[in-house]
Amino acid sequence: MGKISVIVPVYNTEKYIAECLESLFNQTYKNIEILLINDGSNQECTEKLETLSEAHDNIRLFHFDANKGVGAARNFGVKASTGDFIYFLDSDDYIPEKTLEILIHHIKDNDMIRGRIKSTHFAKSFAVIFDGIYNAKIHTDEKYKFIKNKSALNFLIRKDFIISNHLYFAEDVRIYADLEFIVPALINVPHLPHVKEAIYFKRKRNAPILNPSLMQEDVSLRISDFIHMYIRLKDKYEDALADVFLDIRFLNFYRKTIVTFFKDEKTIESYFQDLLEAMSRVDENILKTYDYVLKKEVQTIKKGSLAQYKRVNRRHQFLRDFKTGCKSRKKFKRFLYKRFFNKQSIKNNWVFFESFHGRSYSDSPKYIYQHMIENNMNYKYIWCVNDHTDIPGNPIKIKRFSLRYYYYLAKSKYWVSNSRFPNDTVKREEHVYVQTWHGTPLKRLAGDMENVLMPGTNVEKYKRNFYNETQRWDYLVSPNAYSTNIFEQAFWFDRNIIESGYPRNDILYNKNSDEDIVAVKRKLGIPNEKKVILYAPTWRDDEYYGKGKYKFTLALDLQKMQECLGDEYIVLLRMHYFIASQMDVSDVQGFAFDVSDYEDIGELYLISDMLITDYSSVFFDYAHLKRPILFYTYDLDKYRGQLRGFYFDMEEEVPGPLLKTTDEVIEAIGDIGHVQTEYQNKYDEFHNTYCLWDHGDASSAVVKEVFEK
Numbered sequence: 001m002g003k004i005s006v007i008v009p010v011y012n013t014e015k016y017i018a019e020c021l022e023s024l025f026n027q028t029y030k031n032i033e034i035l036l037i038n039d040g041s042n043q044e045c046t047e048k049l050e051t052l053s054e055a056h057d058n059i060r061l062f063h064f065d066a067n068k069g070v071g072a073a074r075n076f077g078v079k080a081s082t083g084d085f086i087y088f089l090d091s092d093d094y095i096p097e098k099t100l101e102i103l104i105h106h107i108k109d110n111d112m113i114r115g116r117i118k119s120t121h122f123a124k125s126f127a128v129i130f131d132g133i134y135n136a137k138i139h140t141d142e143k144y145k146f147i148k149n150k151s152a153l154n155f156l157i158r159k160d161f162i163i164s165n166h167l168y169f170a171e172d173v174r175i176y177a178d179l180e181f182i183v184p185a186l187i188n189v190p191h192l193p194h195v196k197e198a199i200y201f202k203r204k205r206n207a208p209i210l211n212p213s214l215m216q217e218d219v220s221l222r223i224s225d226f227i228h229m230y231i232r233l234k235d236k237y238e239d240a241l242a243d244v245f246l247d248i249r250f251l252n253f254y255r256k257t258i259v260t261f262f263k264d265e266k267t268i269e270s271y272f273q274d275l276l277e278a279m280s281r282v283d284e285n286i287l288k289t290y291d292y293v294l295k296k297e298v299q300t301i302k303k304g305s306l307a308q309y310k311r312v313n314r315r316h317q318f319l320r321d322f323k324t325g326c327k328s329r330k331k332f333k334r335f336l337y338k339r340f341f342n343k344q345s346i347k348n349n350w351v352f353f354e355s356f357h358g359r360s361y362s363d364s365p366k367y368i369y370q371h372m373i374e375n376n377m378n379y380k381y382i383w384c385v386n387d388h389t390d391i392p393g394n395p396i397k398i399k400r401f402s403l404r405y406y407y408y409l410a411k412s413k414y415w416v417s418n419s420r421f422p423n424d425t426v427k428r429e430e431h432v433y434v435q436t437w438h439g440t441p442l443k444r445l446a447g448d449m450e451n452v453l454m455p456g457t458n459v460e461k462y463k464r465n466f467y468n469e470t471q472r473w474d475y476l477v478s479p480n481a482y483s484t485n486i487f488e489q490a491f492w493f494d495r496n497i498i499e500s501g502y503p504r505n506d507i508l509y510n511k512n513s514d515e516d517i518v519a520v521k522r523k524l525g526i527p528n529e530k531k532v533i534l535y536a537p538t539w540r541d542d543e544y545y546g547k548g549k550y551k552f553t554l555a556l557d558l559q560k561m562q563e564c565l566g567d568e569y570i571v572l573l574r575m576h577y578f579i580a581s582q583m584d585v586s587d588v589q590g591f592a593f594d595v596s597d598y599e600d601i602g603e604l605y606l607i608s609d610m611l612i613t614d615y616s617s618v619f620f621d622y623a624h625l626k627r628p629i630l631f632y633t634y635d636l637d638k639y640r641g642q643l644r645g646f647y648f649d650m651e652e653e654v655p656g657p658l659l660k661t662t663d664e665v666i667e668a669i670g671d672i673g674h675v676q677t678e679y680q681n682k683y684d685e686f687h688n689t690y691c692l693w694d695h696g697d698a699s700s701a702v703v704k705e706v707f708e709k
């Protein structure tokens with residue numbers, strides 16, 4: 001049937017290349033050569049390519065001295081190839097084992113054929129293709145719809161067709177090099193067969209910030225590259241179908257990407273002349289099919305007056321925002337926020353506090369605030385709390401996402417929060433944003449996460465949003481040196497880290513007295529004479545009812561615990577704030593108490609004699625008290641492997657036993673003195689590593705740094 005030359009340009013994809021090549025070695029169609037074009041990759045990647053190619057006869061490896069771009073690499077590959085067919089595969093993607101076989105089987109007399117491209121966010125996806133007769137569907141008028149993402153991927157093409165039509169990739173653009181190749185290719189085929197069983201997995205990179213794929217690159221580059229390619233191709237070819245394809249893609253790109261970019265008016269000027277050139281090539285009949293607003297903008301661009309276009313753009317941006325604003329109450333608030341509140345002056349003495357997305361008056365923001373009011377500092381305070389909560393000092397209280405929320409956020413100079421603000425909030429230059437974060441990380445965080453299994457997002461979106469958020473923090477509070485290191489990397493953070501310890505832990509040093517403990521127990525209505533076990537597990541990324549609403553199935557047998565321990569102990573069940581499941585303690589009344597709604601977990605630490613947790617950061621804080629900690633890690637392998645991954649080996653580092661069953665938990669509690677002796681050394685080491693900075697004055701240190709310097 002002929003040999004297929006698979007051309008794989010490689011640029012710093014050392015994390016993915018082995019999987020990519022493995023998918024080629026596994027092809028059921030064996031008559032292939034693999035051309036690896038190392039496009040000036042780093043040393044690690046280059047060495048990896050050398051090792052891989054030495055181990056396999058059908059790999060031919062070529063090196064460029066410097067990075068020349070994907071277009072140049074593929075052109076080189078075509079020239080060096082010896083096959084009858086050409087197939088382009090990107091080095092971070094992969095294909096199921098039958099893809100090449102299906103394509104070559106169906107190409108018949110055609111010059112090219114296309115399979116299906118599927119995006120994947122996962123580390124590895126697979127497709128089960130059952131043996132059978134697959135039909136290639138022939139496309140004539142709609143053949144251009146197969147230029148997905150404007151790319152030449154997952155086409156199998158005859159080499160002599162490429163040569164006789166002088167097809168090549170653009171070498172002077174970074175992102176849309178494929179258009180130069182694929183548009184004339186399609187012009188020269190009367191129709192295109194498509195087989196949907198021939199799948200190509202396009203990987204959405206999970207490091208869009210530090211290691212972006214081409215499409216994840218800077219939007220300004222995408223704009224200039226696309227304008228460039230559009231003009232060139234319009235001038236070079238006269239083909240009715242290609243014209244329609246190019247005009248529609250260009251106008252859609254203008255509406256989706258360029259208009260959004262032009263929200264920042266300063267950006268317009270440097271693109272205006274090129275845009276004028278491009279728009280003057282758009283066919284009037286195509287333009288006619290678009291809405292009034294877009295037509296008006298295109299006409300204004302074509303007139304060539306930058307000032308006039310800026311005015312129209314300003315008006316239209318407002319209209320677009322207003323139109324979106326009218327879609328719902330929520331959107332209208334955002335419209336007012338963006339268009340009015342954010343245009344007003346900032347109040348220099350207003351401080352806006354939020355803890356766990358307004359779920360409680362708690363955590364480090366609470367202690368920073370308390371320090372400020374106790375010291376009569378001259379500020380006006382705003383607290384975002386969703387429920388009616390008593391807060392000393394009479395601050396203004398507002399609910400998250402209310403109109404007042406947006407108003408006060410826009411006008412308060414200082415923002416203090418322990419988690420993220422909504423993505424659509426705007427931090428102006430005068431705002432000062434203090435991020436306290438909410439725990440020493442054990443579970444991998446943000447930029448360090450491989451997979452994201454939370455509902456309503458994916459790894460790329462999650463990281464991008466996270467990145468946008470961390471880049472607006474002015475200060476980040478760190479509880480220990482270990483966290484500082486991780487925060488810098490996982491949050492891409494290189495600004496002010498306040499190495500004060502956690503304000504939320506001040507209480508563990510300042511209120512650790514019998515009197516204070518009795519007062520909290522009284523407030524909770526729990527018996528004073530019994531010892532207290534606090535069970536505070538974390539949440540599971542993949543168990544949820546919906547966005548932000550997680551499930552938790554209690555895996556502790558409380559009845560059994562009551563039978564064995566009830567005379568001496570009571571248990572406080574403390575669910576993570578994301579957990580929406582209700583705990584049913586009716587069968588174990590007087591023994592188990594649901595304290596999930598209690599605002600300040602620090603007070604619960606103080607009144608408990610031991611902690612049971614799992615992968616929650618609570619144990620880093622609890623260790624300040626030097627009281628026993630048990631780890632009920634019944635799903636350790638799943639949690640560590642599949643869900644999150646950890647920063648360190650739990651078995652090695654944590655200051656207490658890892659237990660898998662209720663019986664083991666009961667046994668450890670029954671013999672807690674022995675457990676303590678056994679873990680004393682580990683506990684001391686742990687304390688020395690993670691608990692060195694807190695002495696009860698972290699709030700004061702943060703306030704000094706942010707408000708008194």
Ligand code: C2G
Nearest residue numbers: 438439440441536537538574575576601616617618
């Ligand atoms: N928390 C709580 N009750 C629980 C679990 C947690 O009150 N049952 C509070 C603690 O203050 C804890 C914080 O929420 O330190 C963060 O909880 P984690 O279980 O560690 O999980 P997460 O919210 O995912 O934060 O760097 C820290 C990580 O980001 C983890």
